[in-house]
Amino acid sequence: ENLAQVRRCHNLVDMVELRVDLLHPSQWPGIARFPLECPLPALCTVRRRPDGGSWRAPETTRRRLLQEAAGAGYRYLDLEADLPTGAVALPRRGPRVIRSLHDLNGTPANLETLLRGLARSAREIPKLAVTPHGVGDLARIVTAARAVPAPRIVLGMGDYGLPSRLLAARVGSWLTFTSATSGGLRIARRRDSSIH
Numbered sequence: 001e002n003l004a005q006v007r008r009c010h011n012l013v014d015m016v017e018l019r020v021d022l023l024h025p026s027q028w029p030g031i032a033r034f035p036l037e038c039p040l041p042a043l044c045t046v047r048r049r050p051d052g053g054s055w056r057a058p059e060t061t062r063r064r065l066l067q068e069a070a071g072a073g074y075r076y077l078d079l080e081a082d083l084p085t086g087a088v089a090l091p092r093r094g095p096r097v098i099r100s101l102h103d104l105n106g107t108p109a110n111l112e113t114l115l116r117g118l119a120r121s122a123r124e125i126p127k128l129a130v131t132p133h134g135v136g137d138l139a140r141i142v143t144a145a146r147a148v149p150a151p152r153i154v155l156g157m158g159d160y161g162l163p164s165r166l167l168a169a170r171v172g173s174w175l176t177f178t179s180a181t182s183g184g185l186r187i188a189r190r191r192d193s194s195i196h
């Protein structure tokens, strides 16, 4: 089902995220096959509930699946900022880590420091997903992104976050997310918008 969705939109996006937390456990055996059959670079994410995800099983199971994904051919692996080093062992020539921090309630004061401190090595890509409550917060997200060397990912969640997604390239975010199904930003064809 996930691969069918990728095939429907593979010419509209540059990479694909598999949200393992949204899968039924009966689908977990397919996690290792996904990047091999996916026509685009794949990102594996197992999002916890406090970070906005739907993961319900124990943390040990989550780490086991992340570990499996680390050796399965994914180009990127999303690991949280509070995950202890070594909780997921990364093979040499394994995936590049996107080191993420989510704030579902607001936009922390020290955004730039947070963003700068996320990556644990030069290979990791820091990612901040926060919830702006007004244009002031939105402006702070943009300022923080621009102050930190690329590549970095910044996303505003909620209504006030929308401009940070539509203007991701302008903001300097290395990627922005869209959704192959309902429930997120719909995928637009390239150049459907004229924002530069």
Ligand SMILES: O=C1C[C@@](O)(C(=O)O)C[C@@H](O)[C@@H]1O
Pocket: 017, 019, 045, 047, 052, 078, 100, 129, 155, 157, 177, 178
């Ligand atoms: O971390 C993120 C960002 C996201 O939550 C969003 O708000 O677009 C979508 C998730 O799939 C992804 O893992």
